Amino acid sequence: MTAETGFFRGKSLGATSLLTFAILSLAWFVGFASRLFAIVRFESIIHEFDPWFNYRATHHMVENGFYNFLNWFDERAWYPLGRIVGGTVYPGLMVTSGLIHWVLDTLNFHVHIREICVFLAPTFSGLTAIATYLLTKELWSAGAGLFAACFIAISPGYTSRSVAGSYDNEGIAIFALQFTYYLWVKSLKTGSVMWASFCALSYFYMVSAWGGYVFIINLIPLHVLALIIVAAMQYARARISRQQFMTLFVGGLTFFGILAVVVYFGLVWGGYVAPFSGRFYSLWDTGYAKIHIPIIASVSEHQPTTWVSFFFDLHITAAVFPVGLWYCVKNVNDERVFIILYAVSAVYFAGVMVRLMLTLTPAVCVLSGIAFSFTFEKYLRDDEKSSTKSDSDRQMYDKVTKKGKVDLGVRAVGTAAASETAEDGVGVNSRSLVSVVLVLFLLMFVVHATYVTSNAYSHPSVVLQSSNSHGDRIIMDDFREAYHWLRENTADDARIMSWWDYGYQIAGMANRTTLVDNNTWNNSHIALVGKAMSSNESAAYEIMRELDVDYVLVIFGGVIGYSGDDINKFLWMVRIAEGEHPKEIKEANYFTDSGEYSVGPHASDIMLNCMMYKMSYYRFAEVRMGYNQDGFDRTRGYVIGKKVRAVFHSRQAICEETIVQDITLEHIEEAYTSENWLVRIYKVKKPENRPTIKKSERQVRLESKRVAKV
Secondary structure, three states: OOOOOHHHOOOOHHHHHHHHHHHHHHHHHHHHHOOOHHHHHOOOOOOOOHHHHHHHHHHHHHHHOHHHHHOOEEOOOOOOOOEEOOOOOOOHHHHHHHHHHHHHHHOOOOOOHHHHHHHHHHHHHHHHHHHHHHHHHHHOOHHHHHHHHHHHHHOHHHHOOOOOOOOOOHHHHHHHHHHHHHHHHHHHHHOOHHHHHHHHHHHHHHHHHOHHHHHHHHHHHHHHHHHHHHHHHHHHHOOOOHHHHHHHHHHHHHHHHHHHHHHHHHHHHHOOOOOOOHHHHHHHOOOHHHHHOHHHHOOHHHOOOOHHHHHHHHOOHHHHHHHHHHHHHHOOOHHHHHHHHHHHHHHHHHHHOHHHHHHHHHHHHHHHHHHHHHHHHHHHHHHHHHHHHHHHHHHHHHHHHHHOOOOHHHHHHHHHHHHHHHHHHHHHHHHHHHHHHHHHHHHHHHHHHHHHHHHOOOOOOOOEEEEOOOOOEEEEOHHHHHHHHHHHHOOOOOEEEOOHHHHHHHHHHHOOEEOOOOOOOOHHHHHHHHHHHHOEHHHHHHHHHHOOOOEEEEEOOOOOOOOOOHHHHHHHHHHHHHHHOOOOOOHHHHOOOOOOOOOOOOOOHHHHHEHHHHHHHOOHHHOOOOOOOOOEEOOOOEEOOOOOEEEEEEEOOEEEEEEEOOOOOOOEEEEEEOOOOOEEEEEEOOOOOOOOOOHHHOOOOOOOOOOOOO
């Protein structure tokens, strides 16, 4: 958009550039500031699970160098297998942080690498806004680009992965995604080899930073294929009849589609092409992962997206972006075919997997920017035209009056001017009303985005927050408390068994060896841990001895009402274990007779005697909370199935009461329980040097009494 069109009509090029710079700078600042809620409320800390490994890997690279990082074998992960880190990570995130750290050190700004990791994603949010502006400007206009930049700067769908402390690949990958798309569209419009080279370099950076690069590697060829098909259709349509054209189009599309499928399966069958992963198949069949690979379905971000999530993460832009998509279809050209394909494919994939809402958000922001820009531009342009026309008519009427030549023709001109002025008055009122409504929608979007960012996406998973009856804030720091205990009170080579969700945090904060972690590359190893958690204590002890386990860590939320604990995840442990050990573990055995998953009095005996149940509820019946009875689980909402009981017996005419613990431990012992019972750690007992002798057999019985001879 030039200085003579759109929002910047009548402004000089310098004023236009200054206004653009000011808006983009403000978008960067607002985007950065809105992501700092967690820092202000808590402290500078790494969030979630994956970011802890990314931080640990970055720290290792900074301390030991990039070459050592590429050859790093992590012996603290996946014991006893270990993990080759260099070939199993996307190093773009680590290299970016390390490069920033090196530049600051060179300039004598000595900043700890953790602070760079914490603030990296908020900083890149501003770069993402600029990249979105450049892309939208190439697709439509500068005004639309400014709208899109402001949208993506605070959109909850993008903020969820880029708040301060969320040191994950997506924090920089969305910038690389948008910038690569911009360079692709730019090279397509200009035909310049220079822009194409820049696009290739940006794509290389994108590949090094995020596994979602497959979205680009498929979308760009799809765009090229669409342009080829459109060009062929235009060429054929001018030379054959409409009926022949439709026959050729449908037949050709069917033939090439079948041919592509046959060629693909032939290459897979011949071993020339590797088959798609389970995550890819789950994009086309939402029930595939739950049946064949339950570990994929067990991850919450791999679940299908609900309608509420679309509104929650996109707000008004979810309803507006189809308008922008229609404008692009109505005014289609080569580059707008790209955003059409991008939006349609992203909408489908976001509906299948909630995690892919992240890839939909940039397209929604671009198309919403186009919709708002086109609407405002149309109304503002009409106002200017009507105002200019009214002024010219008024001047003509004044000139005629001054000359005194008020004849019938002049009266006609005056009547026409008055009638147009009245019509313009109605039009101005209508357009003003629509403009005010749109501005209110924009303000509502800002309020919603700020609220969601503050209350939903700015709470670190390692620190929980609650409030008492007086409204005072209560901080529950059980996770870091337990990890610190492990770091200070266990041997340096101690092996910790837990569910894979907590592997990265244990290695990052406790610096101890784990059996499984969030990399989930070995399903059999995870299934073995799930089998140990699902088995009775004796069977689990054999597994733990085979794996050289020293401590077992479980998360239990029954005291404080924390719903993300291991009891609520337990069925996934059972399903994953059943996939590898179907003879020993069966999911149906962990349900009640009525088919309900319960830990209450009606729970099955297998459920009540499994390791997960015992470790979670050991000594729990001794705890009484409020007006609830002993053993009341606040997360599940009922009393547990096993708890302490009173046994009465009489001795010398006196009735005595003995407390008997229903849940007893034989092969493990409680080592540590955090303040709010959220993290419980058990020590695995070492096997005895000799077999246990029953008490009745400990005394040596003499068959005959021997007397010493004098």
